[in-house]
Amino acid sequence: MTKKERYKKVIDWFEKNMSIVSTELNYNTDFQLLVAVILSAQCTDKRVNLITPELFKSFPNAEKMSHANVEEIYNLIKSCTYPNAKAKHISEMAKIVHEKYNGKISSDTEELQKLPGVGRKTANVIAVVLFRQAKMPVDTHVFRVSKRIGLADKKSTILQTELELEKNIPPEIIPDAHHWLILHGRYVCVARNPKCAECGIKEFCRYVETIM
Numbered sequence: 001m002t003k004k005e006r007y008k009k010v011i012d013w014f015e016k017n018m019s020i021v022s023t024e025l026n027y028n029t030d031f032q033l034l035v036a037v038i039l040s041a042q043c044t045d046k047r048v049n050l051i052t053p054e055l056f057k058s059f060p061n062a063e064k065m066s067h068a069n070v071e072e073i074y075n076l077i078k079s080c081t082y083p084n085a086k087a088k089h090i091s092e093m094a095k096i097v098h099e100k101y102n103g104k105i106s107s108d109t110e111e112l113q114k115l116p117g118v119g120r121k122t123a124n125v126i127a128v129v130l131f132r133q134a135k136m137p138v139d140t141h142v143f144r145v146s147k148r149i150g151l152a153d154k155k156s157t158i159l160q161t162e163l164e165l166e167k168n169i170p171p172e173i174i175p176d177a178h179h180w181l182i183l184h185g186r187y188v189c190v191a192r193n194p195k196c197a198e199c200g201i202k203e204f205c206r207y208v209e210t211i212m
């Protein structure tokens with residue numbers, strides 16, 4: 001099967017079977033999504049969703065968060081991974097968003113990456129979820145699943161995987177494809193012992209071809 005054919009079959013399957021998808025992070029505003037995505041680095045969405053209700057109740061927007069001190073933020077997020085660094089980043093990020101951007105979250109990924117705690121993947125998540133741009137954030141699930149299925153080469157780096165997916169998936173579908181790959185990796189194509197027997201795309205998957 002050529003790569004082009006594989007992409008087509010996989011996209012068709014996801015479109016038919018997983019059409020309505022979104023982030024599993026809970027948020028009410030653009031600023032809150034950015035905070036949640038920063039918290040989700042190396043942490044589960046489930047854990048982040050347990051933390052954010054209290055955090056957003058105390059500091060619902062950039063202005064309120066910018067007036068909090070780092071210790072106050074730390075105390076509310078200490079059950080997630082790397083709470084010291086994340087509290088510092090969220091505090092500094094909130095100050096910049098409040099003072100420089102008047103509380104608004106930019107749609108420009110280069111601009112977003114100037115904010116503390118915001119790397120390429122986080123900026124791409126914001127671009128995809130808030131603005132439906134054709135950006136592919138590559139997290140651990142997208143990275144693993146793309147390589148297993150054969151959408152990316154086995155030896156591709158994270159950046160090469162991102163560029164390969166963006167090149168081969170129609171731009172208007174990329175925001176959905178991002179969620180498809182994450183959810184597929186979270187619940188079916190899991191890191192250890194992928195559930196190939198019950199997987200709907202096993203007929204088009206490179207990993208299955210190699211173990212048959």
Ligand code: SF4
Binds near residue numbers: 148188194201202
């Ligand atoms: S067939 Fe297996 S390896 Fe391929 S996508 Fe499905 S679960 Fe993952």
